Amino acid sequence: MSTKTIDKNQAIRFGYETTKKYFGLIFIFLMINLAYQAVHGTLDYFAGGAVDVPTIYAEAEKNDLLQQNLIDLNYVNRFGMAQQKLNEVTSAFELELDPIFENEREDIYNYLKQFQYRLPFPKIIYYIIVFGLWIFSIVLGMGMINIALYFAQGEKPEIMALFEKSSLLIPYILASICYGLVTIGGYILLIIPGIIFTLKFQFYSYILIEEENDGIIDSLKQSSRLTDGAKGQLLVFGFILLLVNLLGLLCLGVGLLISIPTTMIAMAHVYYQLKEQSQEEMVG
Helix, strand or coil: CCCCCCCCCHHHHHHHHHHHHHHHHHHHHHHHHHHHHHHHHHHHHHHCCEEECCCCCCHHHHHHHHHHHHHHHEEECCCEEEEEEHHHCCCCHHCCCHHHHHHHHHHHHHHHCCCCCEEEEEEHHHHHHHHHHHHHHHHHHHHHHHHHHHHHHHCCCHHHHCCCCCCHHHHHHHHHHHHHHHHHHHHHHHHHHHHHHHHHHCCCCHHHHCCCCHHHHHHHHHHHHHHCCCCCHHHHHHHHHHHHHHHHHCCCCCCCHHHHHHHHHHHHHHHHHHHHHHHHHCCC
């Protein structure tokens, strides 16, 4: 097994300097992602859905009794999801409750209102929009990797680089499912195999997006070759990137505007480090 080296300091320094140099452009990319999160979060909020265990009473036991009462009356299912019957309630008076909760009827109604479906269109439209947003989030994730690859090669991407790899959507989803199954299988066997598989195949998405013509299995195989002899260093590098983002979070969250693109570009830089060494091994 060959041993590869990762210049961690160079990768992080490159990521930071690139983020500083192109921060205006990177900020636009981050705002697009933030806008998506805001739209998705707003839809989820007004769609209601999962009902938390009530906090009406100081005693946890009585809150649990209320939760069970709501389940028994079919306002909430046993998984905590709001049912159609709850959406049909328009006032506290309409609530069916056990007599022991009668004194808190108004409070209970006000609590439950936040979990009612409150969007101005049928629920089927909501599900269609959510599915579309899910697809968009995957394309956006692919685009962020593509942007990081551009920067790692010293190139300045255009805004549309976020979407130029959208034709790879299906292969990307299938490759992600394969990656997920392999890593989950490793974690089920024992923790260590899961960590090894996570590191071994982690660059499948970079390869699929950069090479385009490589198949799903080929992208996993190529990632395995790239990371051969570098898994320990990749594990350490992953912890370093985690610490960098934690520091960004500690800076009132604003630091994430710097730390997230820095770490994404740094990882893409490491990808090219390993790719170059793998090519040299093949030539040698």
